[in-house]
Amino acid sequence: MVEIATDMFRLWRTFPVLAVLALLGASSVEAQVDDAQNDEERAVITAAQAVFDAMEALDAEAFRNSMVPDGFLMSVRPGTTRRTSRDDFAANIARRTQPMIERMWDPEVRIDGPVATLWAAYDFYSAAEFSHCGTDAFQLVQTADGWKVVMISYTSQAPPECSMHPEGPPR
Numbered sequence: 001m002v003e004i005a006t007d008m009f010r011l012w013r014t015f016p017v018l019a020v021l022a023l024l025g026a027s028s029v030e031a032q033v034d035d036a037q038n039d040e041e042r043a044v045i046t047a048a049q050a051v052f053d054a055m056e057a058l059d060a061e062a063f064r065n066s067m068v069p070d071g072f073l074m075s076v077r078p079g080t081t082r083r084t085s086r087d088d089f090a091a092n093i094a095r096r097t098q099p100m101i102e103r104m105w106d107p108e109v110r111i112d113g114p115v116a117t118l119w120a121a122y123d124f125y126s127a128a129e130f131s132h133c134g135t136d137a138f139q140l141v142q143t144a145d146g147w148k149v150v151m152i153s154y155t156s157q158a159p160p161e162c163s164m165h166p167e168g169p170p171r
Contacts, residue, residue: 047148106120
């Protein structure tokens with residue numbers, strides 16, 4: 001009887017240690033999953049940022065390469081929408097002489113296999129002149145070449161209906 005009590009005491013004494021080890025193991029697995037998810041989220045954000053980088057550089061080819069061939073943009077304003085194909089928007093970029101500076105912040109990313117959505121506030125400048133702000137909603141697909149934009153829908157407003165970038169105007 002004493003032996004059973006002693007064995008139970010040892011087991012009871014080691015239970016918290018086992019519980020902590022189990023939780024640490026679960027945290028480690030969870031952290032690895034979070035890191036993998038964060039890597040994919042960063043890849044989606046990088047793909048969206050490639051669109052903005054091409055616009056600022058006035059690089060029509062880089063803009064086209066950031067999207068799938070049938071990609072498009074959808075401007076959404078109260079009572080109206082306007083669809084622009086990837087190639088038409090790239091042609092507009094090629095005609096411009098002033099950079100288009102679009103900056104997003106606090107992006108929210110959702111991923112399900114080869115499909116991702118990025119939602120973010122943005123502001124837009126033509127060179128150094130503020131134009132508008134709003135919300136961008138990117139739809140992306142994972143391809144053999146990485147994440148590519150399928151569609152960008154966006155609102156176009158002026159403050160106070162939307163916010164300008166928290167860091168102030170671009171430098």
